Amino acid sequence: MYRTKSCGELRLSNVGENVTLAGWVQKVRKMGGMIFVDLRDRYGITQLVFNEENDKALCDKANTLGREYVIQAKGVVNKRYNNNSKIPTGDIEIIVSELNILNKSEVPPFTIEENTDGGDDIRMKYRYLDLRRSNVRANLELRHKFCLAVRHFLDSKGFLEIETPVLVGSTPEGARDFIVPSRMNPGQFYALPQSPQTLKQLLMVAGMDKYFQIVKCFRDEDLRADRQPEFTQIDCEMSFVEQNDIINTFEEMTKYLFKEVRHYDLGDEPFLRMSWHEAMRRFGSDKPDMRFGMEFVELMDVLKGTGDFAVFNNATYIGGICAKGCASYTRKQLDELTDFVKTPQIGAKGLVYARVMEDGTVKSSVDKFYTPEVLTKLGEAMNAEVGDLILILSGDDAMKTRKQLCELRLLMGDRLGLRDKNKFALLWVVDFPMFEWSDEEQRLMAMHHPFTAPKPSDIPLLDTDPANVLADAYDMVCNGVEVGGGSIRIHDAVLQAKIFEVLGFTPEKAQEQFGFLMNAFKYGAPPHGGLAYGLDRWVSLFAGLDSIRDCIAFPKNNSGRDVMLEAPSEVDIKQLDELHLKVEQSK
Numbered sequence: 001m002y003r004t005k006s007c008g009e010l011r012l013s014n015v016g017e018n019v020t021l022a023g024w025v026q027k028v029r030k031m032g033g034m035i036f037v038d039l040r041d042r043y044g045i046t047q048l049v050f051n052e053e054n055d056k057a058l059c060d061k062a063n064t065l066g067r068e069y070v071i072q073a074k075g076v077v078n079k080r081y082n083n084n085s086k087i088p089t090g091d092i093e094i095i096v097s098e099l100n101i102l103n104k105s106e107v108p109p110f111t112i113e114e115n116t117d118g119g120d121d122i123r124m125k126y127r128y129l130d131l132r133r134s135n136v137r138a139n140l141e142l143r144h145k146f147c148l149a150v151r152h153f154l155d156s157k158g159f160l161e162i163e164t165p166v167l168v169g170s171t172p173e174g175a176r177d178f179i180v181p182s183r184m185n186p187g188q189f190y191a192l193p194q195s196p197q198t199l200k201q202l203l204m205v206a207g208m209d210k211y212f213q214i215v216k217c218f219r220d221e222d223l224r225a226d227r228q229p230e231f232t233q234i235d236c237e238m239s240f241v242e243q244n245d246i247i248n249t250f251e252e253m254t255k256y257l258f259k260e261v262r263h264y265d266l267g268d269e270p271f272l273r274m275s276w277h278e279a280m281r282r283f284g285s286d287k288p289d290m291r292f293g294m295e296f297v298e299l300m301d302v303l304k305g306t307g308d309f310a311v312f313n314n315a316t317y318i319g320g321i322c323a324k325g326c327a328s329y330t331r332k333q334l335d336e337l338t339d340f341v342k343t344p345q346i347g348a349k350g351l352v353y354a355r356v357m358e359d360g361t362v363k364s365s366v367d368k369f370y371t372p373e374v375l376t377k378l379g380e381a382m383n384a385e386v387g388d389l390i391l392i393l394s395g396d397d398a399m400k401t402r403k404q405l406c407e408l409r410l411l412m413g414d415r416l417g418l419r420d421k422n423k424f425a426l427l428w429v430v431d432f433p434m435f436e437w438s439d440e441e442q443r444l445m446a447m448h449h450p451f452t453a454p455k456p457s458d459i460p461l462l463d464t465d466p467a468n469v470l471a472d473a474y475d476m477v478c479n480g481v482e483v484g485g486g487s488i489r490i491h492d493a494v495l496q497a498k499i500f501e502v503l504g505f506t507p508e509k510a511q512e513q514f515g516f517l518m519n520a521f522k523y524g525a526p527p528h529g530g531l532a533y534g535l536d537r538w539v540s541l542f543a544g545l546d547s548i549r550d551c552i553a554f555p556k557n558n559s560g561r562d563v564m565l566e567a568p569s570e571v572d573i574k575q576l577d578e579l580h581l582k583v584e585q586s587k
């Protein structure tokens with residue numbers, strides 16, 4: 001046996017036992033005639049002791065050990081004289097009698113410690129070393145527990161885990177596809193699934209009733225901290241259900257996961273539900289962070305046309321938020337906020353602020369345009385008290401201005417410490433619009449996806465006012481992050497054809513792209529619906545991570561590269577020939 005115990009399990013009760021351990025050398029310390037080695041494996045760290053007086057040759061061997069050497073050590077468990085209360089094995093040590101060096105190691109390019117000295121790039125290049133760090137490993141352990149709990153819960157509810165293919169057809173109407181050339185079908189391509197959406201619907205037509213899958217999805221999008229070109233979904237679908245059935249099932253699952261995996265009690269109350277329109281109006285976001293208030297107050301009545309400030313007088317939306325206790329913000333702090341909203345990503349033209357002074361009067365950056373009475377009204381409208389700071393944005397596009405104000409609200413939430421990573425606020429955002437206008441495409445696009453059912457009462461509007469049709473779609477939001485989303489689906493071929501028509505497909509094009517689904521609907525499709533959760537996002541929320549990368553074993557960087565595997569890369573000309581492909585030099 002390579003080992004009889006792990007490096008994380010020995011305690012005082014094991015003192016006197018003969019054991020064999022194996023693992024990596026974390027640290028070597030020399031003190032007088034003694035050598036102390038911290039031996040690490042997945043389960044923990046155990047101190048090994050070599051004593052020159054006992055065995056000089058063994059000590060000489062221990063002296064050759066370097067960081068990350070792989071060794072096997074035999075010895076007896078001893079009570080430690082200077083115990084280390086920081087680690088579970090800190091009460092014991094191993095007096096080593098035999099040492100075998102199983103493999104040497106070059107000096108690792110960064111320290112294998114929780115707080116490593118390695119930057120992002122180098123850690124990704126040597127990800128297998130990065131994964132040896134206990135905090136990174138803990139994220140993967142959490143992910144494993146999470147998946148196990150998901151499977152346990154869904155199995156208990158009768159869901160079947162069914163695999164769907166990875167080589168599928170290209171789907172218009174989504175993000176950009178990754179495509180794979182087919183050698184056996186020259187000039188033709190598979191696409192990697194952006195999600196198993198249509199396949200899970202076909203599984204409902206097939207009578208599977210309740211499906212789930214923990215599944216890789218692929219989208220060729222520009223990347224941000226919470227996006228990866230390949231990511232994992234917990235994909236679910238149910239037959240003979242209405243929106244409430246789905247919401248109830250997955251709310252129960254969410255509470256279960258929080259309790260089992262995060263040890264956090266979400267309570268017995270149902271989650272808050274908020275319509276998309278309300279979320280946009282009150283928080284400027286379809287994924288509002290409900291850990292704190294700071295709701296928007298619309299100020300058109302108070303500030304438009306009540307003074308000489310042209311910016312407000314020309315605005316179609318004026319909105320404010322009230323930052324409690326921030327009236328003492330310095331000029332510099334306020335300038336920082338102004339710079340923030342003016343950054344190109346946010347794109348506001350400027351920021352107006354007002355403070356509620358000690359004497360209750362309101363002083364603003366646009367004082368000269370307004371009477372004290374108007375400013376008092378502003379304070380009242382904002383429900384502001386002495387010491388509060390009012391921050392106001394305006395613009396000629398209400399939706400855009402609300403989104404800008406949302407960014408400012410989140411920043412102020414951060415500044416005021418209102419976004420505690422150990423608190424969780426969940427809600428369902430429901431009643432999404434069915435379509436959104438695309439300037440680029442000059443047509444309506446599906447806001448969720450084209451298989452989403454409109455609200456039954458809105459079906460007549462498809463002909464007269466499609467832009468105002470609401471969908472039976474819902475998102476689950478946690479701490480300002482969309483963790484999952486789904487919808488009731490269309491199960492009727494005629495209605496599905498109608499939606500394709502609104503989306504600008506000719507009947508021929510719809511048949512060509514989605515014929516497989518519409519044909520299936522002719523053979524008795526049950527009413528169905530479902531949702532999908534982003535596993536990476538959810539696990540990173542549980543782990544309190546800023547980026548989903550840290551809970552993925554081998555993630556890609558912001559340019560979609562795996563710097564460890566050096567992928568993507570060029571391929572042999574022979575491979576290209578077989579695929580009937582020719583690469584043009586990019587201009």
Ligand code: ASP
Nearest residue numbers: 195197486487530531532
């Ligand atoms: N397939 C959808 C998505 O990936 C989720 C769903 O509607 O079930 O967003």
